Amino acid sequence: MSDWLDLSYLRTGTNRQRQAWEAIQQTGIMALLQPYTPVLAGTIPLCIDRDDSDLDIICECHHLEDFESKARTVFGESQGYAEQRLTINQVLTSVIQFFDAGFCFELFAQPVPVTKQNAYRHMDIEARLLSLGGPDAYREIRRLKQQGIKTEPAFAIYFDIPGEDPYQALLELEPFTDTELRTRLRNIKTS
Numbered sequence: 001m002s003d004w005l006d007l008s009y010l011r012t013g014t015n016r017q018r019q020a021w022e023a024i025q026q027t028g029i030m031a032l033l034q035p036y037t038p039v040l041a042g043t044i045p046l047c048i049d050r051d052d053s054d055l056d057i058i059c060e061c062h063h064l065e066d067f068e069s070k071a072r073t074v075f076g077e078s079q080g081y082a083e084q085r086l087t088i089n090q091v092l093t094s095v096i097q098f099f100d101a102g103f104c105f106e107l108f109a110q111p112v113p114v115t116k117q118n119a120y121r122h123m124d125i126e127a128r129l130l131s132l133g134g135p136d137a138y139r140e141i142r143r144l145k146q147q148g149i150k151t152e153p154a155f156a157i158y159f160d161i162p163g164e165d166p167y168q169a170l171l172e173l174e175p176f177t178d179t180e181l182r183t184r185l186r187n188i189k190t191s
Contacts, residue, residue: 004039004123013047020044020055023101029057032074036061036109041119043151046126048141054097054104058119061109064094071096071107080104089118118171125170126155132178132188133159140187159185 007030010021020040024030030038036059043049061067068083075081078098086093088110096107114120130137137158144154156166163169173181182188 004041004045004120005037007040009045010040016049016051016053017044017047019102023055023103026101027075027105029105032070033057033059033107036067037114039114039120041108041123043145045123046130048126048130048138048145048151050142050145052104054106056106056108056119058114058117059107059109060112060114060117061094062111064092064109064111067107067109068094068096075100075105118167121174122152122167122170125173126151128178129155129159129173129181129185129188132181134189137187159187161185 007021007024010017010024012018013021024040038057038059040055041058042056043053044055059067064085072081072083075096075098078100081096081098083094083096086095091110091112094107094109096105096109098105108117108119110117130141140158141151141154144157145151149157152166152170155161156163156169161169161173163172173184176184
């Protein structure tokens with residue numbers, strides 16, 4: 001498991017990661033969301049982003065009204081600001097979107113620890129698979145995403161992950177060791 005709480009990798013990462021770092025610093029969003037254990041999730045941390053990828057920030061929040069009020073106060077006048085309440089996997093969720101500092105932001109808050117949220121779990125297993133798959137995996141996942149395929153389905157296609165639901169199928173890989181993943185999936189280099 002990577003330390004996704006430490007964003008320092010963005011400062012020296014790809015051009016897009018450095019831009020993300022600047023946007024995060026400019027908006028002060030992580031400091032604002034600190035009480036909610038914010039984690040940048042999604043494709044930018046994994047270096048498989050597209051030019052239009054947004055900054056997905058997941059949070060643990062047990063009082064969604066407070067979270068929404070805080071975001072609305074600071075970012076409510078930002079371009080495209082929108083809030084919605086959804087039930088995702090039987091969990092009440094707040095999703096807030098807006099554009100600021102050159103990026104679309106999506107804040108995602110649930111009363112669930114961030115390390116247990118699916119976005120975090122997906123990112124963690126995807127990071128493992130990319131590490132096991134090497135440069136070819138990065139290149140091919142990016143290519144699939146450029147064709148308009150969403151991230152989790154792209155992983156399922158490239159690694160030939162069985163199952164009807166690629167989102168769930170990825171989560172089912174979590175308990176496997178790297179050795180077990182090598183024997184179960186294609187396109188993973190041998191050590």
